Amino acid sequence: VSYTELYRPQYHYTPARNWINDPNGLVYADGTYHMYYQYNPGGDTWGAMSWGHASSKDLTHWKEQPVALLARGYPDNITEMFFSGSVVIDQNNTSGFGNKGDAPWVAMYTSYYPLQQVLPSGKQVRDQQQAQSIAYSLDHGATWTTYDEHNPIILDPPAPYQDQYLDFRDPNIFWYQPIKKWVAVISLAKLHKLLIYTSPNLRQWSLESEFGPFNAVGGVWECPNLFPLPLDGDESKVKWVAIVGLNPGGPPGTVGSGIQYFVGDFNGSTFTPDLNSIHGGDKDSERTRSFANSPATDDNANWLDWGPDFYAAQAYNGLPQDQRTIISWMNNWQYGATIPTSPWRSAMSIPRQLSLKTIDQKIAVVQEPKESWKAITEAGNVSTVPSVTGVHRLGEIGKAVDIQLTFPSREAATNGSSEFGIIVRASEDFSQQTRVGYDFATQQVFINRTISGDVSFDSTFASAYYAPLSPATDNTVTLHIFVDWSSVEVFGGQGQTTITTQIFPSDNATYAQLFSTGGSTNNVQLSISKVRSTWT
Ligand code: FRU
Structure with a gap:
């Protein structure tokens, strides 16, 4: 393809051809930005969900790479799809997947099983179950091995939510140094809850706490992210930001998907939103108006972006805290599959570097477009x-x-x-x-x-x-x-x-x-x- 087709983005990532949705496994290592993403290798609408892959030295020029995780049984007999998730570099080889001192890369993602089956691990999954699995790479993210001996490593949602196995997805993982453990945030989509787990080794996970529902609760909650940011550039005043995708239920005036955020604190097990970041878990509570620049609507959530085409944002692992950078899917589930582009469908947003600033006495997430502008303008x-x-x-x-x-x-x-x-x-x-x-x-x-x-x-x-x-x-x-x-x-x-x-x-x-x-x-x-x- 020529990348000059009508509508082809010139400085936003698109795959040469086929459908993409959520960015996955954003990780920076060895001077390279990796971006995996939900990808259908066989068509320009959602299906056969696999992890596509692209890499960049500057967040601006991208090179499409071979598919990283191909739907199992593709194309005719799919038994597992690879839904959204994240990638970390396991520096201390806590997982034991590493060899010869080279740190393994570990991906945690949602396995979606279209059919009930008994897996190689001996675990039984139900029709359309979503569960959390891991895979590792020993060649810096190029090729991946699924951990079939034990996948899925989180089979079912915890009590009392076992019945939510159809809507349990999108693990966001990161290393949390104060407790020397991995943290995973996973969505119970229909219940508008995030579950927080920790693990010493990326294989065994223990439930720590849950968060939500708060603020906007239209549709489902999915694609959560949790990360620290210094407030007003002061590294001694670190706050935590949780971002949550909603589909449908995006910002006022939009139809379809959107992203809200919460500002609060995280202690290694629990995320506690600031009181002025939520407007009460029940609608009777007049307690606090949202601190974000909320218009006079009932729905005073903190919107990360107010447009219709910004969804499933994910932050990079592997960058310093003051360079926290996100990429989102620049499309909307409302019409994602019918936008008139060919032979690709959907682009990624401009990468955006985040900071937290006090503006008009409120804490706001501030976004700065991050590409090598000097090279292309x-x-x-x-x-x-x-x-x-x-x-x-x-x-x-x-x-x-x-x-x-x-x-x-x-x-x-x-x-x-x-x-x-x-x-x-x-x-x-x-x-x-x-x-x-x-x-x-x-x-x-x-x-x-x-x-x-x-x-x-x-x-x-x-x-x-x-x-x-x-x-x-x-x-x-x-x-x-x-x-x-x-x-x-x-x-x-x-x-x-x-x-x-x-x-x-x-x-x-x-x-x-x-x-x-x-x-x-x-x-x-x-x-x-x-x-x-x-x-x-
Ligand atoms: C969000 C989403 C995720 C899921 C993925 C499947 O856009 O629905 O929750 O993991 O897409 O492609």
């Missing part, structure tokens, strides 16, 4: 547009661009301006366009994709998405916007608010313009840089 010149009233044409800016916009908000509002922003991926007559902007009255950033191109494949796709964003202390608003051949991601402010959307515009939709509705927006700082393909 021209240095953008910052220009000042003295005043925008109505529209300000920018001509053809292209299909893959990095745009930064800063504008004063109070003054614009005083001028009667209701919305300011930029239209991207527009056709010459602007009948096709995607709007990214800011609403001064409601203090919300938005992406409107109602006429963004092909929206026909799903009735919920043609929509606008809003997210709260207060102006900075100097009353300006900054929007950092990443446009690719089939996506727009906006990072608002310091990155405390993001919106991620797919779009499917025509090939000639390369025009852009600024807009200011209702009155003028003055003193706009604008920079636009073309982003080069990472595939050439």
Whole structure:
């Protein structure tokens, strides 16, 4: 394939062909970022779930690698699929899988058994059971051996949840030095609970505690992650962040999947959310409003991203704590299988480095787009547009661009301006366009994709998405916007608010313009840089 097909992302990862969903086993080792992911080797919709694999030296240029874990019995007689999970480097060879002093890599994943069967380990699994298994690699992640002697190493959910064996999945594992043990966070999806286990050796696991349900509980909870982050850059003030995928039940105004987060503390066995990170486990509790920038909706969860196309995010193992970096699946279960791309389906988000910052007296997860921008963008010149009233044409800016916009908000509002922003991926007559902007009255950033191109494949796709964003202390608003051949991601402010959307515009939709509705927006700082393909 050429990586120049219509809609092919130029600086977001896609496999050459076929379906992908969740990133799995993100691990950094020996100067290489590995990314495994849910992959169907045989088609462009979900099925035959295997672990695909790609690697990168810079989180920007990726090389697709051979499939790491192929569905057992593929293609005609599948008896086990490899669902989501994580990878760790077992430095001290606690698992004993290592040989000759080289640390083994260990993957823990959910085995999905389409049929009841007795496994080589002698364990019996039921029809459609989900259980947790491990595999190891002795060649730095290239090839993997499943631990068939004992898999699944966690067969059933613990009492009193044994009946949840159909919805017990997505182990997220990490080493926790203070107790010198491995920790696994596993979802009881239908019950909106996370179970926390520990292990000395990655083979035997003991249940420590459970978390949830809290905040948003639409659909199922899946793909959990738990990790520490220093607060406001202070390594002596470490907080823990739990992120949880919901499907359906994403952010307000979206249909389908989304991710919420909780900030709290972890003591090696229990994750305790901060009181202002939850709004009570029962709906009668008026106790605390969520601390995140919550709009006036009932659903005041802390959303990691406010768009429809950001799901199943996972953080890298193997990076220093202050470089915590996540990648998510840039698609949505609502229409994931019908997006009009070929011969691949679904892309990954831009990798995002996370930090925790106190903003407006609240602790927020802040995201910074992390690629080797210098290698793929021209240095953008910052220009000042003295005043925008109505529209300000920018001509053809292209299909893959990095745009930064800063504008004063109070003054614009005083001028009667209701919305300011930029239209991207527009056709010459602007009948096709995607709007990214800011609403001064409601203090919300938005992406409107109602006429963004092909929206026909799903009735919920043609929509606008809003997210709260207060102006900075100097009353300006900054929007950092990443446009690719089939996506727009906006990072608002310091990155405390993001919106991620797919779009499917025509090939000639390369025009852009600024807009200011209702009155003028003055003193706009604008920079636009073309982003080069990472595939050439
Ligand atoms: C989330 C998910 C996971 C599961 C995987 C299967 O997108 O449903 O819970 O492990 O996809 O492909």
